[in-house]
Amino acid sequence: xxxxxxxxxxxxxxxLADEFVDRSERPFLLRVAEAFDELxxxxxxxxxxxxxxxxxxxxxxxxxxxxxxxxxPLRKAEVVAAVEGGxxxxxxxxxxYSLSIEEFTRWQSAINSRGVRGLRVTRIQEYRGFHxxxxxxxx
Numbered sequence: 001x002x003x004x005x006x007x008x009x010x011x012x013x014x015x016l017a018d019e020f021v022d023r024s025e026r027p028f029l030l031r032v033a034e035a036f037d038e039l040x041x042x043x044x045x046x047x048x049x050x051x052x053x054x055x056x057x058x059x060x061x062x063x064x065x066x067x068x069x070x071x072x073p074l075r076k077a078e079v080v081a082a083v084e085g086g087x088x089x090x091x092x093x094x095x096x097y098s099l100s101i102e103e104f105t106r107w108q109s110a111i112n113s114r115g116v117r118g119l120r121v122t123r124i125q126e127y128r129g130f131h132x133x134x135x136x137x138x139x
Contacts (some may be wrong), residue, residue, distance in 0.1 A: 008038035018051045025125065027112075030084055046109065050085025053077035053116050066096050073119035076107045083108075 013033035016082055052058040053074065064075040077102055079097060082088045083104070088096065109120035 006036045010034075017040075018085070027084060030086060048087075050081055050087045052081050053111075058082055058085070060087065064085075064097070068097065073116050076119045077111055077116045079104075080108050080111050 010033040012110060013029045013036065017029035017033070037119050048058050058078060058081060063078060064071075068075060079088075079093055083091055083093050090101065094100065094101055107119060
């Protein structure tokens, strides 16, 4: 009886996370849901679908291809949404797309702070920003 209650609470947290407009609150709600799953004895929770960055339903079948070489902001956001929604673990996503943990966390940080547009930053833009902030080092 108690494990069913924990499972219901976990489901409720995931539903709230899907409804939240403020994406910065989603990781917290998903961690709470995972904690309820552990209390219910369901440690390996995996969603069948999650809500993508444009409000569409994402499944494993319609995520970016595993051999993707050109990463658009939308594709990056879909992978982040899949991880945050429980469709993939961080480890599975990194293995599936040949990403480092650091690269994935940069995507996650960019989308949480600036939205999908934050994923448009290129290395050239990052270097330009560095040289503007540190003019003595750019000479």
